[in-house]
Amino acid sequence: DARVTQTPRHKVTEMGQEVTMRCQPILGHNTVFWYRQTMMQGLELLAYFRNRAPLDDSGMPKDRFSAEMPDATLATLKIQPSEPRDSAVYFCASGLVKGTMRLAHEQFFGPGTRLTVL
Amino acid sequence: AQKITQTQPGMFVQEKEAVTLDCTYDTSDQSYGLFWYKQPSSGEMIFLIYQGSYDEQNATEGRYSLNFQKARKSANLVISASQLGDSAMYFCAMRENKSGAGSYQLTFGKGTKLSVIP
Numbered sequence: 001d002a003r004v005t006q007t008p009r010h011k012v013t014e015m016g017q018e019v020t021m022r023c024q025p026i027l028g029h030n031t032v033f034w035y036r037q038t039m040m041q042g043l044e045l046l047a048y049f050r051n052r053a054p055l056d057d058s059g060m061p062k063d064r065f066s067a068e069m070p071d072a073t074l075a076t077l078k079i080q081p082s083e084p085r086d087s088a089v090y091f092c093a094s095g096l097v098k099g100t101m102r103l104a105h106e107q108f109f110g111p112g113t114r115l116t117v118l
Numbered sequence: 119a120q121k122i123t124q125t126q127p128g129m130f131v132q133e134k135e136a137v138t139l140d141c142t143y144d145t146s147d148q149s150y151g152l153f154w155y156k157q158p159s160s161g162e163m164i165f166l167i168y169q170g171s172y173d174e175q176n177a178t179e180g181r182y183s184l185n186f187q188k189a190r191k192s193a194n195l196v197i198s199a200s201q202l203g204d205s206a207m208y209f210c211a212m213r214e215n216k217s218g219a220g221s222y223q224l225t226f227g228k229g230t231k232l233s234v235i236p
Binding site: 033035042043044045048056089091093106107108109110111112114 | 153155161162163164165168209211223224225226227228229
């Protein structure tokens with residue numbers, strides 16, 4: 001049963017600390033997305049990759065957030081320094097794009113990382 | 119303007135009854151996809167159903183069906199024979215083909231909280 005995995009599941013840290021969240025996409029998927037969910041803003045796209053190349057990170061605060069895909073099995077989202085307003089659930093999702101829109105269907109979400117910045 | 123509008127913050131339905139969750143969308147693209155996700159209290163995002171803008175038939179997946187009215191730009195989710203396990207947040211989402219570049223991120227609505235009453 002292929003699943004997206006995310007670590008850690010929960011993270012509590014103090015303001016100013018670095019936070020790194022990791023995601024293992026489903027094997028064979030060629031797109032990876034990072035979303036953030038808060039009560040106020042709902043689900044927002046932060047960044048996404050296709051074939052490991054960043055295609056859009058316009059939703060991400062550039063001064064403190066960075067997203068990378070060092071290889072096809074690992075995506076990372078880093079916050080440095082973290083702030084209380086970064087407290088949220090961070091979801092990673094992966095999907096398979098095979099060319100036309102008709103064939104590019106659902107994104108599969110990981111369980112999320114619940115981040116609390118004190 | 120919001121891309122995805124879910125006007126029902128909360129809904130109640132009697133067990134075994136059918137329920138419709140509303141979703142309207144805004145796009146100027148001709149080619150786009152519409153999705154519904156379920157988020158139970160455990161937090162994971164579960165894909166339910168997909169409708170492509172060129173699909174002539176309404177999508178169905180088991181007890182889920184999507185009432186797609188393209189001219190009205192609506193994509194309502196219908197859950198038949200509600201079960202207690204259907205109690206969750208439900209999110210409508212859209213994928214647009216931005217600039218023809220194959221932009222595959224999802225834009226989510228604020229969600230509808232469905233409560234199934236025994």
